[in-house]
Amino acid sequence: MDVDCNASLQSAPVAGIAAASPFADRDTPPHIVVVEDDPALRALLSRILRECGYDVTGAADGIELQRAMIERPIDLILLDIMLSGPSGLELCQTIRERSRVPIIMVSARGEEGDRVAGLDNGADDYIAKPFGRAELLARVRAALRRASDTHVPLDIPVPDRFDFADWNYHARRRELISPRGAEVELTAAEHELLVTFLRNPQRTIGRERLLEMSRSRIGHPSDRSIDVMISRLRAKLGDGRRAQPIIRTIRGVGYMFAPDVTSS
Known part of the structure; x- marks a missing residue:
């Protein structure tokens, strides 16, 4: 009989019976x-x-x-x-x-x-x-x-420079420049999160969808890591001192990158 690939780990069958391969379009399985x-x-x-x-x-x-x-x-x-x-x-x-x-x-x-x-x-x-x-x-x-x-060519080229609220972000160099001209250090995850926002300005994005878009992963309702990363990114953008923050919380829905963004 076929192996049920939706069973739990605890109920995994002991017999080594292989299911039909879902990788018919590949010469070898992943x-x-x-x-x-x-x-x-x-x-x-x-x-x-x-x-x-x-x-x-x-x-x-x-x-x-x-x-x-x-x-x-x-x-x-x-x-x-x-x-x-x-x-x-x-x-x-x-x-x-x-x-x-x-x-x-x-x-x-x-x-x-x-x-x-x-x-x-x-x-x-x-x-x-x-x-x-x-x-x-x-x-x-x-x-x-x-x-x-990621190997599929994109019809729309990715911009190299983004400008927003007197900030500049250079995608190729992965540099975030503050309004005072200082470079702000970001982690790899914060870079990817910022790029996701910059490519989707003034658009409300849910927490799980942000995880998918920024880290190529599946979001989970109990996963709060995105909130931690957004909190850290906000701090580096100086949102705590702003009456109108760059990253807005849309209660019950998700987050929005509020300023106008120009790219080149």
Whole structure:
């Protein structure tokens, strides 16, 4: 019988019966590396992904991950945050210095600060244990789909410079310049969030949609990391001293980038 890819992790079948592959348009299925130092959980995650058609390599730590990255191309990394040796956050930052491979952080630590730290270090998504099989597979599919979409040529070129409320943002150089001419340092996640706002000025955007647009990930109703990032971006834009803030909260709906934006 076919494997139910929507079952929970706890009810995963023990028989290694593979479902029909959903990757008929590829020569090979997507290759996923599962970095988890718990052997039992690593084996379970690997089996679930294989049963749903993915090619999976297990890695216990950063050394085995590095070996996997050298040996063959990787389409996605599931990266546990708590590892022996370098942590998942450290590995994520190192990977981002040389690769744009999608990374989903996996951890028992579901605190808001950990999610924000994962995004700031370059992760595309964050999933906290315990989680259901369906959620895991949905996030994997979304990360792979969005990574594939980045290779599709865009009809509209991305502007290099944005001007708003006496501020300037240079997209290619990733520089935010204040009205006084000083450069304001932003994290990678804050850069992506600001660009999302600049490309959608005076438009109300929901919290979950902002996460999708700025980090290429699935938003979740209980995920407050976007609020933390917006709070930090507001502070750097000086919104606390403004009667009319640059980033407005639209109660019960989401956020709006209020000023006029010109681009070139």
